[in-house]
Amino acid sequence: MEWSIQEIAKLAGTTSRTLRHYDEIGLLQPLRIGPNGYRYYGEVELRTLQRIMLLRDLGMALDAIGRVIASDLEEREALAMHLTLLTEQHDRIAQQIAGVQHTLQALEGKEELMAETMFEGFDHAEYRDEVEQRWGAKAAAASEAWWSGLSDANRHSWQAQVETLNADWRAAFEAGEKPSGTVGQALAQRHVAWLRSVPGTPMQSAGAAKSYIEGLGELYVCDERFAANYGGAEGAAFVRDALAEHVRGGLA
Amino acid sequence: MEWSIQEIAKLAGTTSRTLRHYDEIGLLQPLRIGPNGYRYYGEVELRTLQRIMLLRDLGMALDAIGRVIASDLEEREALAMHLTLLTEQHDRIAQQIAGVQHTLQALEGKEELMAETMFEGFDHAEYRDEVEQRWGAKAAAASEAWWSGLSDANRHSWQAQVETLNADWRAAFEAGEKPSGTVGQALAQRHVAWLRSVPGTPMQSAGAAKSYIEGLGELYVCDERFAANYGGAEGAAFVRDALAEHVRGGLA
DNA sequence: GCTTGACCTTGACGTAACGTCAAGCTTTAC
DNA sequence: GTAAAGCTTGACGTTACGTCAAGGTCAAGC
Structure with a gap:
């Protein structure tokens, strides 16, 4: 039709x-x-x-929406995530209802007006950023799921390649390198190149790639299994920051 | 504080x-x-x-919000109306949730995709206009409540003044005058001048007055007691249209 | 008292996401 | 065939701030 x-x-x-x-x-x-x-x-x-x-x-900017739509999340999974977002919005409206009821009670002298209570559910700006980041993280998780589907032989081959990169990340962190420094940025570039070689990563457009890489950086920090690759949460934060700096400069 | x-x-x-x-x-x-x-x-x-x-x-433009805020509705009643609007928004999110669930079901082959169902709860533009009009009508109803509080003697005095105006409206309608015609607009001006003389009507600012007058016009048509003043629903619609035309040209 | 950083002001240009309008071609209904 | 509705492109305008510059104020620390 x-x-x-x-x-x-x-x-x-x-x-x-x-x-x-x-x-x-x-x-x-x-x-x-x-x-x-x-x-x-x-x-x-x-x-x-x-x-x-x-x-x-939800208040999301159109360019951000474009990145979300372009992300490599399967449609049904994306819609499931939309449901989650709508449910949360539903909850936020309920909070706003409670806030207005609180104001009414205060006006009737039954309660003392509490400014924080009045505006519960009103905070949109942080929520917008959070939605985009969660989407990126979700897409990243979907992409990492590809890894666990690899055969043992293929995993071993990729493993060696990744392990070298991870070791270099750990060495750079321990040497006190800065995320935006020469070493950190060279490693970030290697990391991105590696990501490009992984099937299924959304690296076709600069926008989608940026979102993906940033989400991946957060995943490294939040998920202990990934953080362990970089010597722990602090090492992972170093990688995340170096990657973020790299994509801030634009992707070829 | x-x-x-x-x-x-x-x-x-x-x-x-x-x-x-x-x-x-x-x-x-x-x-x-x-x-x-x-x-x-x-x-x-x-x-x-x-x-x-x-x-x-709710997506309302700031100038419209200004009119709503300036309307002469008592604050508690205004907040009660906000609660109503929030509850409706709550319902609309629920409809959106249903719409996304419908899309998911269609993707899983369990249902046939129905375009109208997908977008239930998404219609904002009409809702925005409706909110503003309802607010105007609510304020008008609050203002008309003043009339019933008048003493008999005062009501009689105002009654005579109003009755002359009403008779002129009826005569104009029966003579086949147009709402935007010279007679209609002169009557509209008299009507507005009369409204200005009524205590408690929100006529201080052009925006609030416009909203009030438009809401009042709708009230004349919808409420039989008012329509009877103008010879019935059709006569009341004539008055409403003449008033609307008048405020469209701006208020002094 | 001085310094620094946070806070606030005004003024002004820029941006995002369309709304509105003009001019003109296409489609539909009578 | 005609008129109205539907669609296009192009372009200017509007709304609601975001961002930045320049500069005054306040508070904390030395």
Whole structure:
């Protein structure tokens, strides 16, 4: 089934102008352009639009949404994550309800007004950043799952390659190198090159790669199994920071 | 108790820049400016900010929010209305959850994808307009409550004045005048002047007055007791349309 | 008292995400 | 064929801040 731009806009409660804007910025492209020059959208685009609207409603910037949509998470798993986000938003509204009820009680003299209680559930900015980071971490976890699926022989081959890199990371950390220093950045570059060679990592576009690498850095720190590769949480934080510095400079 | 700009910004999960912007546009003014030029906010401003944030989260434009805040609804009643809006938003998130679950089921082949079901709960634009109109109607209802509190003698005096105006409205409608015509607009102007003379109507600012008058027009049509003043629903719609046309041209 | 860093101000330019409008081609219904 | 609705591209405008510069204020530490 196909929809014209106005039909899909109406379904989604948005405007054709919005959809043209999304096409212009590459966020959501139509299924096809008819011989009349008209845009036509299909079911895949409809599902993508749903995800875009969900994340936009959370206050997420469109470029960040683009990174999330481009991430290599299987669609069903991505939608499961959307459900989690919606459930949390549901909870946050409940908190706001409690905050307004608190204000009402205070106005009726039944309670003393507590400023912190009034605004529970109102904090969006941190939540936005957190959502993007969690998405990156989720995609990273999905990507690392590839590793455990490797045969023993292949794992051994990759293992040797990785172990050299990990040893160099540990040596650099123990030598007191800085994440942004020459050694740290050379290692970060090697690390990224290695990541590119791993099948299934979302390294096709600079945006997706950046998000992935940053999420991976957080995973290294938070997950003890990964941190152990770098001599512990502090060594992992060193790797994370070096990688973050590297992607801040842009990816080729 | 007082808060500095950063303190209140942190409480509300927003920025000092936002608060300065709100001060500039007259939406939320600080309690006082210190001798150092710093802005300080009090409890009243805190409560107002809560309401602003709630409406902003609903997607309402700041100028519309300004009209709602300026409306002559008693604060507790206004907060009760906020609770209603939050509850509805809570419901809408639940609908979105259902929509995503539907998409998931369709992806697993358990259901056929239905485009309308996917996007339930996503329609914000109409909801925004509706919220503003409901607020106007609520304020209008509160204002009309003043009438029933009048003593018999006072009611009689106002009654005569109003009855002349109503008769003129009915005559104009029966004569086939147009809402935007010369007669209709002259009557609308008389009507607005009369409204200005009624204590408690929110006519101090153009924005609040516009919202109030539009809400009142809707009330005339929907409530049979008011419609009867203008010869029935069609006559009331004539009055509503003439008033709407009048306020569209701006209020002095 | 001096220094430093945090806090606040105003002024002004820039940005993100569209809204609005113009001009013109295409499609649909009568 | 005609008129209205639908769609396009191009471009300017709007809203709501974000960011930065320059500079005054406050608080803590020496």
